[in-house]
Amino acid sequence: MAISANLKRALRLLADGGFHSGTELAESLGVSRSAICKQLHGLSELGIELSAVSGKGYKLQHPMALLSLRQIEQYLSPQADLLLNGVEIHDLIASTNSYLLEKAQQSGANGIACFAEFQSAGKGRRGRQWLSPFGSNIYLSVLWRYQSSPAMIAGLSLAVGVAVVRALNELGIVDVGLKWPNDIYWRQRKLAGILIEVSGESGGPCNAVIGLGLNCYLPPQQAQAIEQAWVDLDSIVGRHSHGLRNKLAAVLLNHIMPVVADFDDKGLSHYLAEWRDYDCMQGRAVDIYMGQQCYQGKVEGIDDQGMLMIRDQDLKLTRFASGEVSFSNS
Template identity: 55%
Template sequence: MCVAISDKQKQLLQLLADGEFHSGTELARQLGVSRSAVWKQVAGLADLGLHHAAVTGKGYRLEKPLELLAAQAIINGLDPAVLPLLAQLELHDQIDSTNVYLSQQAQNYAPAGTVCFAEHQTAGKGRRGRQWVSPFGSNLYLSVLWRFQQGYASTAGLSLAIGVAVIRALRQQQLHPVGLKWPNDIMSAGKKLGGILIEVSGESDGPCAVVIGLGINLFVPDSAAQGINQAWTDASKVNPAISLNRNQLAASLLNQLLAVLADFEQVGIKAYLDEWRSYDCLQGQSATLFIADQPYPGIVQGVDDSGLLLLQHPDGRTQAFASGEVSFSRTPL
């Protein structure tokens, strides 16, 4: 469900996006409201995960400048070969979940190549129903709808191929070191930088719709990080020397994601396995795989040619797993 922020909130965000101080008097004038109303609007930004400073004689400013998403800036960054693959681009100020929204649009016959970005998610989700912390304008939250004609089986290994696409885009934007943790986590130095969530609906042996959700941490405020229950990082920590342009990164991600999706049904996972293995941050690591609450400790031996995780048990046996949750037994390199 789309949950629009108010026009006054949006205007206020645009005025404060530069990260500089703005006096209450000037904000009141530009917004056409009282100074008391400005104070209430500024205080309400905390509900979006945004925090501010208020200094007597200076006014208000956000703790960090915002670069708001702009459809034309994203489209301008698309490769000519990719542009025809984009059927529709939607930018939402606030939404419950980009994946939930696009799943609903898929049922309403939205075309392949429909893309949804959100500045803020009120109910963002990761795998197994976990909450995805989503402060306003700080990170990237997007979903892509694609349609496959040959049923669920034709999507096998898709999450790995999508992972390859994401790493390509991040490296293009000079963000490194980054790698992949089976089956769908974007990692840096053993901490989670982002995640992929793929949901499939339709016929098992006929046309099906796939919604690919992606969240990338660019800057996670300390206040928002309190809700994260695993080791995490963001782009500002991975490489403090660069300042990522959100619109450029959004375009780079779409360039890679749409190209992979357009080819995947023909080439399958095998076309991406070697590259995925080069990004694998679990290879050779001591780890524990959890299926439900059942732990399987061992040494990760990469993935097989179908994209299944290979785990060597303590007795030396190697077993392939199609699903599960992997936890490092020690801090990875």
């Protein structure tokens, strides 16, 4: 899927966040002013906030940096570049994860990274939708083929979480923590989420699609639908996170690709100590939901298999391999 070439050119002109008249846009694109109005009318459907002021023209509510393969490649490390068999950027897509799962089944591809400007059906955990306004955030999926069984790559999401924190730290974004099993937090607010989907034979080999959604800028209207504490890079580094977007995309790949490629050999044990350093749940009271059941207790970290350890009010220690965890208000 793709947006029209003219609309993309218009967005590049508007990306600086300044006012541009209809006449200026029309002349730059070689179309009529009425055609420009028609093109820009559909931007709200993509989650793009556009202002139109008489006598001034059109203006994006927030500056935008569209993804550029050339700029991303400029920041790629030699190691990541060697591990990657392709980097794709899609303007519009249903889901980067779904796209790569299908690609794996059809072609046996490996080492593919897929970015999107907009997802119409972005995936969160447990069937939730991941909000994906156009040109605002990082929507990334990586496809990797493992010779081992799906059971042998359990804990991969924890290792990828470590890679994401490393990438953010490299860019000077500190106070980042990890919330079991697959969320990246900044000062107790969710900044990013990881979703890994695995397909293949129970005895191996298997394909893993590692999905990452990271908030660079969430438009206020879109953010109203989020039911948990959240944060975006715009709030952390100031109103210029768009300038980081292509470099961030590359730095994430620089850290994620080696972790994904080496996980078969290194396993979770290689990343446990670092994950525990970043643990933002240690000692906190939480509720953990397993289906309709809710367990309450205090977090005592993760064990060597990556299971969450919860001690209840009777001092009983229980380990959880999965579950929906929220910080307790009690």
